[in-house]
Amino acid sequence: MRTIYADNAATTRMSQTAIQAMLPYMDQIYGNPSSLHSVGQAAMEALTDARNRVAKALGAANAREITFTSGGSEADNQAIRSAALWGKRKGKTHIISTAFEHHAVLHTLKKLEKEGFTVSYLDVHENGLVTPEQVEAAITPETCLVTIMYANNEIGTIQPIREIGAVCRKAGVLFHTDAVQAVGHIPVNVQEDNIDLLSLSAHKFHGPKGVGVLYAKRGVILSNLIEGGAQERGKRAGTENLPGIMGMTAALEEAVAELPETMPKMAALRDRLIAGLAEIPHGAVNGDLEHRLPGNVSFCFEGIEGESLLLLLDDKGVCASSGSACTSGSLDPSHVLLAIGRPHEVAHGSLRLTLDRDTTEEDVDYIIRAVKDVVEQLRNMSPVWRDLMAGKRQFVIE
Numbered sequence: 465m466r467t468i469y470a471d472n473a474a475t476t477r478m479s480q481t482a483i484q485a486m487l488p489y490m491d492q493i494y495g496n497p498s499s500l501h502s503v504g505q506a507a508m509e510a511l512t513d514a515r516n517r518v519a520k521a522l523g524a525a526n527a528r529e530i531t532f533t534s535g536g537s538e539a540d541n542q543a544i545r546s547a548a549l550w551g552k553r554k555g556k557t558h559i560i561s562t563a564f565e566h567h568a569v570l571h572t573l574k575k576l577e578k579e580g581f582t583v584s585y586l587d588v589h590e591n592g593l594v595t596p597e598q599v600e601a602a603i604t605p606e607t608c609l610v611t612i613m614y615a616n617n618e619i620g621t622i623q624p625i626r627e628i629g630a631v632c633r634k635a636g637v638l639f640h641t642d643a644v645q646a647v648g649h650i651p652v653n654v655q656e657d658n659i660d661l662l663s664l665s666a667h668k669f670h671g672p673k674g675v676g677v678l679y680a681k682r683g684v685i686l687s688n689l690i691e692g693g694a695q696e697r698g699k700r701a702g703t704e705n706l707p708g709i710m711g712m713t714a715a716l717e718e719a720v721a722e723l724p725e726t727m728p729k730m731a732a733l734r735d736r737l738i739a740g741l742a743e744i745p746h747g748a749v750n751g752d753l754e755h756r757l758p759g760n761v762s763f764c765f766e767g768i769e770g771e772s773l774l775l776l777l778d779d780k781g782v783c784a785s786s787g788s789a790c791t792s793g794s795l796d797p798s799h800v801l802l803a804i805g806r807p808h809e810v811a812h813g814s815l816r817l818t819l820d821r822d823t824t825e826e827d828v829d830y831i832i833r834a835v836k837d838v839v840e841q842l843r844n845m846s847p848v849w850r851d852l853m854a855g856k857r858q859f860v861i862e
């Protein structure tokens with residue numbers, strides 16, 4: 465039986481380009497970039513080259529604006545902490561975010577609330593979008609930071625980041641975006657998008673795990689989470705993960721260069737998959753269909769449990785997710801689906817399928833058949849479904 469991997473929002477397979485780009489930095493150019501001798505300096509040269517290339521791929525003005533981190537979570541933590549500290553020094557302790565951010569953002573904000581900050585969580589509309597007007601209305605003289613994700617990891621909706629950035633800039637408020645699901649999947653340009661702080665993670669665009677970037681616009685002062693040596697201009701101690709950084713840089717350039725080809729191709733497959741799954745009765749797609757990542761398909765099906773759906777799909781060779789990889793294993797429904805107004809009983813029946821540039825039409829058609837079969841099978845065994853069909857319970861999704 466073949467395996468169809470449709471969980472690319474959780475992580476991706478590394479590209480051959482990225483793997484090949486890493487290899488020399490494990491056995492040939494293995495020096496410590498901080499060493500003064502030639503072996504170390506060769507590593508430092510590669511690091512400088514990577515920083516320049518990442519800056520270019522993001523549309524940053526200067527390579528000094530790029531800080532390498534251990535991934536998206538660390539970049540989110542550092543971005544938000546830095547902005548909060550900057551705000552506190554100026555007597556500004558109000559932060560604006562949304563209810564459907566990644567936990568790396570939400571849990572950092574929760575901690576800051578315990579430390580005396582106030583956070584406004586904007587309501588996300590049913591279509592999975594927030595508006596620049598909502599942001600503008602929430603800004604007060606005490607606001608130091610707005611942090612809103614570029615694209616949602618569960619339902620794939622893409623926020624009006626450029627317009628939100630413009631609102632923040634006008635108000636003199638720092639703007640951070642968790643762009644982990646966006647970079648390498650849609651065009652992102654930190655200058656054109658009015659972004660002050662941006663987080664990305666290599667393993668979401670076919671790069672290695674455990675490496676990411678925090679972009680901080682010139683003039684935005686970072687405070688460090690990790691104390692130690694003077695790496696990354698003293699803002700992130702620890703010997704640089706050079707193989708990871710070189711792999712990430714290659715994967716980023718590859719993904720960005722291929723966007724004109726991959727975006728329409730993936731969007732067409734996404735729409736084919738959505739159309740196929742929409743034939744299942746009492747199911748509904750989550751999130752806006754237009755402002756949506758090219759590879760994201762998210763559904764709720766009434767009368768079933770997402771977890772059972774995943775296990776049976778896995779038996780058929782389809783790797784999917786019920787939402788966020790971070791919440792799986794817990795019985796709580798996804799905070800993202802609750803944020804867009806799905807009731808608990810419906811949010812439990814969620815399915816996320818995330819495609820990549822290698823997904824084929826045959827894969828999509830196989831997935832459609834598998835999901836149809838499994839949903840029917842589960843509903844036939846479900847007491848909730850029986851009650852719904854008998855009219856003892858009301859359908860939420862018509």
Ligand SMILES: *Cc1c(COP(=O)(O)O)cnc(C)c1O
Nearest residue numbers: 535536537566568617644645665
């Ligand atoms: C995966 C993800 C993260 C975390 O990135 P890691 O590199 O795994 O720490 C943060 N935000 C979003 C939106 C993600 O999808």
